[in-house]
Amino acid sequence: MSQSAVAVSAPGKVLLAGGYLVLDRKYNGLVFGLDARIHVSVKPFASSSGVTFSEITVKSPQFQDAVWEYGYRLAEKDGGVKVTQLRVDADFKLNRNPFVETALAYALSYITSVGSSNISPSSITILADNDYYSTSSASLTGARFHDFGVPLAKANKTGLGSSAALVTSFTAAVLSYYLPKETFDLTTEAGKRKLHNLAQAAHCAAQGKVGSGFDVASAVYGSCLYRRFSPSILSAHGEPGTPEFGKQLVGIVDESGANGKWDTEIVKDQVKVPKGIRLVMCDVSCGSQTPGMVKQVLAWRKETGAEAENVWEGLQNVNEGLSRELVQLAESGSKDYSELKQRILAIRRGIREMSEQSGVPIEPPAQTELLDACSRVEGVVGGVVPGAGGYDAVALLIEDREEVVQTLRELLSTWKIEGEVDGSMGKVSMLRVKQEMEGVRVEQSSDYAEWSE
Numbered sequence: 001m002s003q004s005a006v007a008v009s010a011p012g013k014v015l016l017a018g019g020y021l022v023l024d025r026k027y028n029g030l031v032f033g034l035d036a037r038i039h040v041s042v043k044p045f046a047s048s049s050g051v052t053f054s055e056i057t058v059k060s061p062q063f064q065d066a067v068w069e070y071g072y073r074l075a076e077k078d079g080g081v082k083v084t085q086l087r088v089d090a091d092f093k094l095n096r097n098p099f100v101e102t103a104l105a106y107a108l109s110y111i112t113s114v115g116s117s118n119i120s121p122s123s124i125t126i127l128a129d130n131d132y133y134s135t136s137s138a139s140l141t142g143a144r145f146h147d148f149g150v151p152l153a154k155a156n157k158t159g160l161g162s163s164a165a166l167v168t169s170f171t172a173a174v175l176s177y178y179l180p181k182e183t184f185d186l187t188t189e190a191g192k193r194k195l196h197n198l199a200q201a202a203h204c205a206a207q208g209k210v211g212s213g214f215d216v217a218s219a220v221y222g223s224c225l226y227r228r229f230s231p232s233i234l235s236a237h238g239e240p241g242t243p244e245f246g247k248q249l250v251g252i253v254d255e256s257g258a259n260g261k262w263d264t265e266i267v268k269d270q271v272k273v274p275k276g277i278r279l280v281m282c283d284v285s286c287g288s289q290t291p292g293m294v295k296q297v298l299a300w301r302k303e304t305g306a307e308a309e310n311v312w313e314g315l316q317n318v319n320e321g322l323s324r325e326l327v328q329l330a331e332s333g334s335k336d337y338s339e340l341k342q343r344i345l346a347i348r349r350g351i352r353e354m355s356e357q358s359g360v361p362i363e364p365p366a367q368t369e370l371l372d373a374c375s376r377v378e379g380v381v382g383g384v385v386p387g388a389g390g391y392d393a394v395a396l397l398i399e400d401r402e403e404v405v406q407t408l409r410e411l412l413s414t415w416k417i418e419g420e421v422d423g424s425m426g427k428v429s430m431l432r433v434k435q436e437m438e439g440v441r442v443e444q445s446s447d448y449a450e451w452s453e
């Protein structure tokens with residue numbers, strides 16, 4: 001068992017094309033990893049009293065009250081590892097973190113099923129790159145990891161997929177810490193595949209539903225064309241502590257169980273960004289969110305049958321067209337972006353058709369106006385509402401020149417966008433993130449020493 005500190009990071013994501021379609025294995029999605037990462041470091045638990053407990057402490061020092069202490073024990077009947085959040089005193093209300101708790105229980109259950117059952121106490125630190133949460137630029141101090149000064153639940157997420165990047169880097173760090181390299185090596189393809197399977201299982205369990213998993217896949221593999229796994233792979237197992245959970249989990253992760261191999265498809269070489277082009281993410285803060293958009297769109301698709309299928313097929317075609325054009329430009333070195341512009345516009349037309357027919361505001365008029373205005377800026381190739389769409393964000397492809405970024409910033413600095421529910425006016429801010437090809441990565445644990453005391 002390894003006892004030296006380890007650290008791992010995993011990227012956030014943006015689903016540039018394929019929202020909703022990617023939920024169905026017939027279609028795929030173009031997902032970019034982003035250079036905003038979540039970092040997790042694990043080190044031995046330093047007991048000041050000399051007494052050691054069976055305890056794993058997790059903290060997220062950028063937020064208030066973000067410390068979670070867990071006891072753990074091997075469950076009977078091969079139930080894996082049951083973790084229990086510890087209370088400081090009987091009256092203390094537990095502040096639970098479902099993603100951390102589930103990722104820990106899943107990782108320890110896997111570790112004790114394939115390796116040693118002797119889990120030593122450890123101390124885990126989570127650090128998120130600053131762009132995962134919005135702050136006024138005045139409060140940014142230039143610190144590598146900003147202190148957001150609020151509890152995690154009050155932080156304004158920018159929608160970069162924090163839970164998927166967290167579960168992926170957390171699982172990878174815990175596995176690397178407790179398992180010998182022969183059993184788990186993150187730098188190998190086999191290691192990444194195990195990580196992908198385990199992180200998908202934990203992430204689905206924590207969010208209480210089986211989504212498409214594009215966010216976990218890009219956290220592991222980075223930018224890719226993604227075709228989802230069959231949801232049945234994750235539909236039949238128990239939860240940590242229930243009989244045979246250990247065996248079931250190993251079957252899922254090592255692909256040795258009744259469901260056999262995962263059918264996820266990750267294609268890396270059909271995703272390229274031409275030199276001279278970059279992705280820009282803009283966060284839209286409207287004070288309104290659209291719950292249940294996915295449910296509504298899928299219900300409409302089911303009701304409408306062939307009509308909806310036509311929209312889906314049409315979108316798949318133009319989505320594929322976008323990735324093909326990006327690859328073609330990257331390989332030819334051409335700087336003629338007129339075709340790329342047309343392909344982005346074709347995707348937007350498809351999304352608006354899906355919006356209109358389903359009655360779900362995927363590219364609502366306020367976002368159409370914003371995207372049109374951005375697209376008129378010299379050097380902006382075009383943009384879309386990424387992922388599930390709505391009022392949350394826009395993603396743009398621009399020529400990577402400082403003056404383009406500057407003009408866009410000026411345009412957005414005064415832009416007001418009307419929210420959906422209460423008519424409140426929101427702001428639009430350009431995040432500092434751009435696309436990144438690489439997925440999960442082993443880091444130097446000493447780089448985080450300052451924050452993991």
Ligand SMILES: Nc1ncnc2c1ncn2[C@@H]1O[C@H](COP(=O)(O)OP(=O)(O)OP(=O)(O)O)[C@@H](O)[C@H]1O
Nearest residue numbers: 060097098099126128157159160161162163164166
């Ligand atoms: N820095 C962090 N420290 C600890 N836990 C975190 C951190 N960031 C995210 N989490 C966990 O992830 C949860 C947020 O997940 P959620 O799925 O709501 O957001 P998201 O993944 O950022 O969403 P989106 O897919 O829209 O980008 C938090 O409630 C917490 O449990």
Ligand SMILES: C[C@@](O)(CCOP(=O)(O)O)CC(=O)O
Nearest residue numbers: 019020211212213387388389
């Ligand atoms: C609508 C959907 O296809 C994409 C959601 O993406 P995002 O969380 O808005 O980035 C759902 C999914 O793929 O799980």
